[in-house]
Amino acid sequence: MVQIKDFAVEQWMDKYETTAKYNVAETCSASVSIRELQELSEDPASGPLDGLLDRKLTYGEIRGSERLRTTLANLYSVKTPSPLPPDNILITSGAIQANFLLLYTLTGPGDHVICHYPTYQQxxxxxxxLGADVSLWKSKEADGWKLDLEELKALIRPNTKLIILNNPQNPTGAIIPQxxxxxxxxxxxxxxxYVFCDEVYRPPFHSISPMDKEFPSSxxxxxYERAIVTGSMSKAYSLAGIxxxxxxxxxxxxxxxxxxxxxxxxxxVSQLDDAVASYALAPTTIHSLLKRNIELARNNVAILEKFIESHRWACDWVKPRAGTTAFVRFNKxxxxxxxxxxxEMLQERTGVMFVPGxxxxxxxxxxxxxxxxxxxxETQVLEEGLAxxxxxxxxxxxxxxxxxKRPA
Structure with a gap:
């Protein structure tokens, strides 16, 4: 029987997020409603669910609608040697299912996997x-959470099948530069x-310009013909609920x-969810939605930075460059x-929720x-939580x- 470790971060979130007054542990860009999404569109007269009220709610197109897969293929085809065909995309129930399916499909006993660390436990x-041997390729906080390529070379074995990356990285907010x-x-x-990159925190690059030589492409x-990525509507696009x-x-x-x-x-995937995702990623909506979320992240990370700078006696960090998360170290x-x-004490006494590293x-x-x-x-939640x-x-x-201290 397959034995899998408890998924610590998801169990923590499940245990505490419904009772948190100030949820500063959530990793999604502040969620939007269907109405707010429509208001962000350059064509607000249209709606995410147009044409669906009379549609029979069958399973729909099994691999995801042609509209959604084509939209994603076009996004991935920008500045690439050749366009990505829509048939090279599979729509899933969130990136968490995408990651699981990919790992379930590619890895097993006898395989060696190298995984960027720290990262999402999944x-x-x-x-x-699944029986694979996993080596953790540890990024270094002292060097801005950078990865050492010589260490990667040393980790590779004859049976290494997969290198797993997370870019931008959860929990540090660091990037792997171009x-x-x-x-x-x-x-x-x-x-x-194979190189598999979980890109769910792409593209909110709040602290690095696309003109910067370190700015990472997908x-x-x-x-590379053996490159694989996963993404979702949750983190960058404020639509975890679909x-x-x-x-x-x-x-x-x-x-x-x-x-x-x-x-x-x-x-x-549900036809309704697919339709909302297609609407959000369409050229008439995506730019306004991303602008909202990048500005939100840029504003909020500045608020958090100001707090940390004024409390250096208790906490420190490497400022994140992208995504929605920061890894902050507290000491005495x-x-x-x-x-x-x-x-636990912070949430019990103040209602502020963080995730223990x-x-x-x-x-x-x-x-x-x-x-x-x-x-x-939401900025108000962050400000009140920090207060x-x-x-x-x-x-x-x-x-x-x-x-x-541990004994020597």
Whole structure:
């Protein structure tokens, strides 16, 4: 029987988010309603559900509507050597299903997988549960959460099948810069290794310009036939509630294998959800929606930065460059705090919700003292939450236990 570890971050969210007064743990850009989405459109006379009121609610187009897959294919075909065919995209129930299907399809006993770390637990726990041997390729906080390419080369084995990336990265908000991406692909190409990049936090690049030489393109645009990406409507597009994600690859056989595996799960995505996603990603809507979310992230990360700078006695960070999350380290007299106790006390006493790093991103072995903060919530929620955190740090922080040093 397959044994899989508890999904710590999702269990934490499930346990606490319904009772949080200030949810500063949520990783989605502040959600929008159908009405708000329509108001963002350059054609507000049209609606996301136009034409659906009289449509029979069958399974619909099993792999996702032609409209949605074509829209996504066009987005992935910008600045690429050749256009991506719509048939090279599979629509799924969120990126979480996309990731699972891909890992289920590609990895198993006898395979070796290299996974960018820290990252979303699914990306390494699922291949482990399927019998693959997983090596963590650890980014370095002291170097701005950068990856060492020499370490990647040293990790590769004869049976390495897959390199897993997360760009922009959850929880740190770091990016893998363009030059590094290019080199990863060349390393993978030399050994015919698949490169899979979870790009759900793309494209809210709030702290780096598209003109910057480090600005990363989608991994799918690098001209590598074994490149695979996943994405969703949740983080960048404020529509987590419609549960729409996708897998896209230059390798059509990967899409076919994932589609075959999905026959055993959800079969298809709701026609209603597909229609809303198609409307949001259409040229008449996507630019306004992304502008809203990038401006929100840029404004809110500045608010968070100001808070951290004024509380350096308690917390520190590497400022995120993209996405919606920050990984903030709290300490007392140079020692990391017990981040689990901190998050529990903070929510119980103030209603402010964070995610403890050692539990949800390190399995208790790494990242003591770190918390993940989701800063792309409504600005008022962030401001009020930080005000409560300020009071907690002034009045109750001394009660938070510090981690004891491990014996040498």
């Amino acid at each position: 990306l390494y726990s699922v291949p482990e549960s 030059e590094t991406l290019d080199e990863i692909v060349e390393i993978a190409r030399s050994s015919s290794i 991994t799918l645009s690098l001209g 549960r729409v994600g996708w897998i896209a690859s230059r390798d059509r056989s990967v899409i076919e294998a994932c589609a075959s595996a999905r026959d055993y799960t959800t079969i298809s 007299m140079g020692k990391p705090i017990n981040d689990i106790a901190f998050c 050692s539990l949800c991103f390190g399995g208790g072995e790494d990242f003591h003292g770190y918390v993940r903060i989701g800063f792309a919530c 409560k955190l300020k009071t907690f740090l002034e009045d109750d922080y001394e009660e938070v236990p510090a981690m004891k």
